[in-house]
Amino acid sequence: MISLQIVNFLEHQEAIQSVRLSVFTVEQGVDPALDLDGLDGTAYQILVLDNDKPVATGRMLADGHIGRIAVLPExxxxxxxxxxxxxxxxxxxxxxxxxxxxxxQVSAVPFYETLGFRRYGEDYMEANIRHTPMQLMLDI
Ligand SMILES: CC(C)(COP(=O)(O)OP(=O)(O)OC[C@H]1O[C@@H](n2cnc3c(N)ncnc32)[C@H](O)[C@@H]1OP(=O)(O)O)[C@@H](O)C(=O)NCCC(=O)NCCS
Structure with a gap:
């Protein structure tokens, strides 16, 4: 059974980082030293489990900056x-x-577009991967 929860980073750090390591470091070749930027403790963290197995994660900072979205390939x-x-x-x-x-990441732009995100600036390089700034305005 798949479950999705907002979790405390320190309590679930190992599970969260196992998914990030698998996707960003092993699959994409990103330097693992870039993963820990000191902001994880302040962020909303999502951990997705398949029964007890960590299979996906992501985080959002208090200002609405979303990142570290990773789903295991299978x-x-x-x-x-x-x-x-x-x-x-x-x-x-x-x-x-x-x-x-x-x-x-440019390969994920179509994914974010399906959710309504739009580009708003120039592409830039980070961790040797081309990135596109995207945003979603919220009607409150
Ligand atoms: C990008 C990623 C998070 C998408 O997760 P996912 O669980 O496969 O996405 P979903 O199943 O919710 O897909 C939602 C929609 O986006 C589409 N989509 C997903 N990934 C896509 C991609 N790489 N290219 C084009 N479309 C994509 C799906 O087909 C689906 O469209 P539909 O609703 O018309 O069927 C996942 O592929 C991933 O972890 N990739 C590696 C890490 C990564 O690139 N993270 C993003 C860093 S910015």
């Missing part, structure tokens, strides 16, 4: 990424934020 295209994003968007609305935003 769990993609099942709607899990969209569920994570919908949960963050609901949280942002509850917090009276006017927008949510992120830096999308």
């Amino acid at each position: 769990y993609r295209k099942l709607g899990i990424g969209s569920r994570i994003m919908d949960r963050f968007i609901s949280q942002a609305r509850s917090d009276n934020l006017t927008k949510v935003f992120l830096g999308a």
Whole structure:
């Protein structure tokens, strides 16, 4: 059974980082040193489990900056990424934020477009991957 929850980072750090490591470091070759930026403790963290197995994660900072969205390959295209994003968007609305935003890896731009995000700036390089700034304005 798939469950999705907002969790405390310190309590679930190992599970969250196992998914990030698998997707960003092993699959995409991102330097693991870039993962820990000191902001995780302040963020809303989502952990998705398949029974007890961590299969997806993501985070949103208090200003609506979404990041670290990762779904294990065998769990993609099942709607899990969209569920994570919908949960963050609901949280942002509850917090009276006017927008949510992120830096999308170019390969993930169509995914965010299906959720209503639009590009708003120039592409940039981060961790050797081209990123596109995208945002979703929230009608409150
Ligand atoms: C991008 C990612 C989070 C999407 O998660 P997911 O669980 O597969 O997404 P969903 O199943 O909710 O897909 C939602 C929609 O986006 C589409 N979509 C998902 N990934 C896509 C992609 N890479 N390219 C084009 N469309 C995509 C799906 O087909 C679906 O469309 P539909 O509603 O018309 O069927 C996942 O592929 C992933 O973890 N990728 C590797 C890490 C990564 O790139 N993270 C983003 C960093 S910015």
